Amino acid sequence: MSFYTNKTDVTSILKTFSGVKRNQANAVAINKVRFSTPKEKGLAESVRVALEERNFHLVKEFTYFLREAELSDDEVVIIIKDAKRIVHNLTPEFVTVVEALLSLNWKKRSSEIIEAYTEFCIELMVTHNRYLPIGVSKLIVHWIPGDMDESDWVHGCPSEHARNELKPIHKVLDRILTAVPMAFDIIIDAISAKFPYFKKPYHVTAGYLYNVLWLLEYKPIFEELVFQLVLQKILLLDVNAPKDEIELEMNDEEEKVEADTLFEIDDVFAENVSKSEKSVSHPVGKTLDVCLFLLYKFFDGKCRLNENSSEQQRRTANRLFKMLLYLFDEVLLPSHNTHHVQFILFYATSLRSVYSEAFLDSLWTKVQNPNVSAVIRHAAVGYMASFLSRARFLPLSTVIFYLKELTKWAHAYIDDSDAYKQNCSLKANLVFYSVCQAVFYLIAFRARDLTASSKDLLFLQSLQLSRLAMCHLNPLRYCLAPVATAFAGVTRTYQLAYCHTVLERNARRKLATVYGHEKCMPDETLESFFPFDPYVLKLSKKYIDSNYMAYQSNDTDEYVYGSNKYGHSRKRGDSEMLEEDEFLIADKRPKNFDLSKSQEFDKQFHFGSSSGFYE
Secondary structure, eight states: OOSSSOOOOOGGGGSOOOHHHHHHHHHHHHHHHHHHHHHHHHHHHHHHHHHHHOOOHHHHHHHHHHHHSOOOHHHHHHHHHHHHHTGGGOOGGGHHHHHHHHTSOOTTSOHHHHHHHHHHHHHHHHHOGGGHHHHHHHHHGGGSOOTTOGGGEETTEEOHHHHHHHHHHHHHHHHHHHHOTTHHHHHHHHHHHHOOOTTSOHHHHHHHHHHHHHHHHHOGGGHHHHHHHHHHHHHHHHHTSOHHHHHHHHHHHHHHHHHHTTTOHHHHHHHHHHGGGOOOSSHHHHHHHHHHHHHHHHHHHHHOOOTTOOHHHHHHHHHHHHHHHHHIIIIITTSOSOOSTTHHHHHHHHSOHHHHHHHHHHHHHHHHOTTSOHHHHHHHHHHHHHHHHHBTTSOHHHHHHHHHHHHHHHHHHHHHHHHHTOOOOTTTTHHHHHHHHHHHHHHHHTHHHHTSSHHHHHHHHHTOHHHHHTSTTOHHHHSOHHHHHHHHHHHHHTTSOOOHHHHHHHHHHHHHHHHHHTSOOOOOOOOOOOTTSOOOOSSGGGGTGGGBOOOOOOTTOOOOSSSOTTOOOOOTTOOHHHHHOOSSOSSOSOOOOOSOHHHHHHHHOOTTOOSOOOO
């Protein structure tokens, strides 16, 4: 008699059938014959025979039975309880049947099955820790939403039904980690191995990230390793979702909506109402947007403090920020030309003034340290300049302090180069040229704030900007043309320095080089990176907008991007963000080398212009 089912009537096998019915009957008969032995013998008997007689035939049959048969709830309960009863006998030589047991469909079963599976799983992991990798992997794979489950994951957050299905999985993991501390490394490896491919549907990656963050709620010991992994995965999304591609798809979508709703006023109104809740249409960009939305939400809940916050909450917030600052140095700072992932730091520093001060101090320490790689120091300068320019939450006193420190360092560098007669190549003086460009960028960007009063103008005069711009190292030669022209316009207006003669001389030098070789050569320009340029992701943008400062042209700007004498007019599809913030061109590196140098000069060095007003 079967341990799990009653005997079934097999007399129908002898009846005469035709065609498809005969084949179906044969398949049913084969299954009944094949599964009759394992069901009758049961798991315990199969294991006993294998251990005593060294005959694993029944174990193999039972393994196949578990994988192929459609089991009822009662059968699953009996099998799992039998497995728990003989768990001490399930040594590593029974790995195949154990893997089949752990692979049973239990998540959407009755509460009795969930409880039985939980107890068996924990008992197995404690008794035989060699099964930890298999067991943990079988649990974490349930974190991954199905490709067709998008409706259950709105903005990366599960529905109530989906969340209730996930609770038992996290409960099991919590108990395993408590009972078997050595599972720590195994879980980290499993999380990394199971992380969805970046081109998967957005709700799959976002749903998995939601579960990863859920793990940190009950096991904060994982924070550093988990966030290092998460930042690396978000970084992969970021580099595969360039801003220009996202903006192009946004523009195409807007044009399509305009065409489709030209005479449908109600649809247009509905779209405007829900616009803030929509993400971008770029597939990878949408995944990035929703994942950043989840991370901002996580840090907002953990690091935002008020007068009622407990001491424990304050310690948690400080620990998380220190961890984030460390991971910034390890993962983000060495990464080149990222677009959005660094805004995690931008948002975290906006939550408390002490965080922004610590971030700037960390960057400035690296810039001054000659033992740090020049490439890292160059990147740190870019972060400083962009952060000081864009962070609305920074007091002007902080901007003035670091502007003073940057110019003081640059003047000391000029003094040393005079003494040692240092050469003027870009490679030899990379950090100096980066610092000079940061000073020019900061003054041009924050010109309104830095020239608001006579006291501010006296401060700018004390910086000796003329000496900085006209020294023998000639920093304007390597500076980005948009930054150089904006800086020149501001300093000329307020009689701080007269840089246009230097710009003209640099332009003539480039022209002479080109015509001397009879071919167009790329300009030797500082490879620049301003990490906090405009944010174009729609859903997560709400966490950034209130703290973000867009560029505002000042009265010295004569160069009008929308229509200028050089014909660089605004295209119909250009994004709204760029209309508000056009301090720098989207791609700061020279792309088109087939223009004549006279055209390059004409386009880039229009005197009195604010920088970056062309594509």
